[in-house]
Amino acid sequence: MPAAFPWPIHQTTLANGLRVVVAPDPSVPLAAVNLWYDVGARHEPPGKHGFAHLFEHLMFEGSAHVAKSEHFALIQACGGDAINASTNPDRTNYYQTVPSGRLELALWLEADRMGSLALTQETLDNQRDVVKNERRQRYDNVPYGRWTEVMVGLAYPEGHPYAHSTIGSMAELDSASLADFTEFHATYYAPDNAVLTVVGDVDPDNVVALAERYFGRLTARGSFPAPQPEPLPRQFGAPxxxxxxxxxxxxxxxxxxxxxxxxxxxxxxxxxxxxxxxxxxxxxxxxxxxxxxxxxxxxxxxxxxxxxxxxxxxxxxxxxxxxxxxxxxxxxxxxxxxxxxxxxxxxxxxxxxxxxxxxxxxxxxxxxxxxxxxxxxxxxxxxxxxxxxxxxxxxxxxxxxxxxxxxxxxxxxxxxxxxxxxxxxxxxxxxxxxxxxxxxxxxxxxxxxxxxxxxxx
Structure with missing residues (x-):
């Protein structure tokens, strides 16, 4: 094991396609749980820009067995922290760190919202407003706030998968229906489009057994729409x-x-x-x-x-x-x-x-x-x-x-x-x-x- 990463890595793929990566480290009594979904802003179709980022918020709005905001409360109550999610053009990920003895709780929470997210018009409207306010605070109402959006907007041709901002368009978010978001979740949020990583004071066999228990019953989707843009030249072609x-x-x-x-x-x-x-x-x-x-x-x-x-x-x-x-x-x-x-x-x-x-x-x-x-x-x-x-x-x-x-x-x-x-x-x-x-x-x-x-x- 090179010094660049001196920990063992155990990898397993469940029957439904979920990839499980475990890197045990007994030096700290913690378990970091990180779930990467291979879906980001580059997967958003025209007219639906900002869906991946908004979904990152919607995933904390409750599922079949977890009430709205209860994910945060349960992790914090057991001594966990670093509960959050992020989106970029290439992926969306969800993460938390818990005492290693409460690993099962974190895996159950992630599996429950992967398989049974509670999407309602109320939660959609609420989180849509949250994202719009986030855009105002980070992009529209601060000096130079839109420089990345403007600059990168000059760098890719129209229709390219990277040709729109991750934060999304207010107009397109407003015009989207609940059915649009339900379809997006059904298309990309599946075990065979995800990587579950657990790092810390854990036993790899136990992690796999828990992943099988909570994620193994979820159905694989089989295929996922992926953009296929025309190749770009090495240079822009003009100043x-x-x-x-x-x-x-x-x-x-x-x-x-x-x-x-x-x-x-x-x-x-x-x-x-x-x-x-x-x-x-x-x-x-x-x-x-x-x-x-x-x-x-x-x-x-x-x-x-x-x-x-x-x-x-x-x-x-x-x-x-x-x-x-x-x-x-x-x-x-x-x-x-x-x-x-x-x-x-x-x-x-x-x-x-x-x-x-x-x-x-x-x-x-x-x-x-x-x-x-x-x-x-x-x-x-x-x-x-x-x-x-x-x-x-x-x-x-x-x-x-x-x-x-x-x-x-x-x-x-x-x-x-x-x-x-x-x-x-x-x-x-x-x-x-x-x-x-x-x-x-x-x-x-x-x-x-x-x-x-x-x-x-």
Whole structure:
């Protein structure tokens, strides 16, 4: 067992298709239960955007033997915590951590709502309003709140599975009927579309026996509709620049480049590249824009490879100009740093620093049983085998300077760049018109999904 994941992994598939992953760890008297469903925003049909996220809320509204909100009460009453759920474009997951002696309770609760969710018009209307309020709080009524939705909306063609936001559309949520949601649950919430992961002070045979007892009686669906989009080219194909005048305190620019999907061969190199360029005070962007040239504010800047799992993903970044500095000057300096990486790659010292940071991130993620269960669910869902989790550090260590240079050259091209600039309304009124050659977003890729996760509670 490599040091990257030094715990045993036991995997079993029940007769109804439920995959059960168990990683025993007797060092803590806890059991983390994490259930991944292979359904996210990318599965939503046109006109029904936001269903996956709303379902995440509806799953806490009661089932055949559990009253509304009783799931929380029962877990908390036995000393459990970390009860929540989240949705992203690729999946929805539900999780809780309980004392290991109360594992059976957590499994019974998850099985009951998988097989007998109580969907009523009352609960639908209630949670629909909750989600709409969440959208107002996180997207519509905060400065720059919609930047991910707008930016990713430029990155994928209309109709692509990632071509809408995870939070959903208020209009489409309002127009959906109870029958629409019942059908969505019947289509995707089934044992053969799920991975049950249990980590902690547990016996694998007992976990499987309990899973069989509570989940084994649920019927398999057999097949699940999956989107089949046309393949996307490595680059967008044309530059795109968009300026928005909104009620924001200071200008801020966000940049996007198309990049490799999470789990693909090039994603570790993209992670190292973005860590070298955009993470922390030792990164190239911080040194160039903040420390050396004093063009950008220390806050609000970053670069990261977003981990969408099934199709080309994105390399996202941001920068905020200092007072008296034009936003376009900061963007030009940001692009210079990217161009230098595309032409000259990274140094051996930078490669080592990035690897050390990403390795530390990984070890911190595995330090708690609930994060470990979530990671196992991710690998089991993406690859069909949780053992792939053991390759995480090995893949980072295998990345060479040549790999990073190649990925940088493929990523940081003028025809693979979207720039979204927010200006305060007063400043935008006084700004000169955009230069010729700036492309309207409607002429490139139309709309897309945010890689943000939406939490239930």
């Amino acid at each position: 795109c620049a968009v300026t928005l005048a909104e009620d924001v305190p200071v200008p801020r620019a966000f940049l996007c480049h198309r990049g490799p999907a999470w789990g693909s061969a090039d994603f570790p190199a993209a992670e190292i590249l973005t860590t070298v360029l955009g993470r922390g005070r030792g990164s190239r962007l911080y040194r160039a824009l903040v420390t050396d040239r004093r063009l950008a504010q220390a806050e609000g800047g970053f670069m990261a490879a977003w981990g969408l799992m099934h199709y080309p993903s994105m390399v996202m970044g941001a920068c905020a100009p200092r007072e008296g500095i034009a936003a376009e000057d900061v963007v030009a300096a940001y692009v210079e740093v990217c161009d230098e990486a595309a032409q000259g790659g990274v140094t051996a010292a930078e490669l080592d620093r990035a690897r050390a940071m990403l390795t530390a991130d990984w070890l911190r993620e595995l330090a708690t049983v609930n994060s470990r269960a979530d990671a196992l669910g991710q690998y089991a869902t993406r690859f069909g085998d949780a053992e792939h989790i053991r390759s995480r550090i090995e893949l980072l260590d295998a990345v060479t300077e040549e790999d990073v240079l190649r990925v940088a050259a493929e990523t940081f091209r003028a025809d693979n760049r979207i720039v979204l600039t927010y200006l305060p309304e007063a400043a935008a009124d006084a700004a000169p018109p955009e230069p010729a050659g700036t492309e309207d977003p409607a002429d490139s890729a139309d709309s897309a999904d945010s890689a943000e996760e939406e939490d239930a509670a």
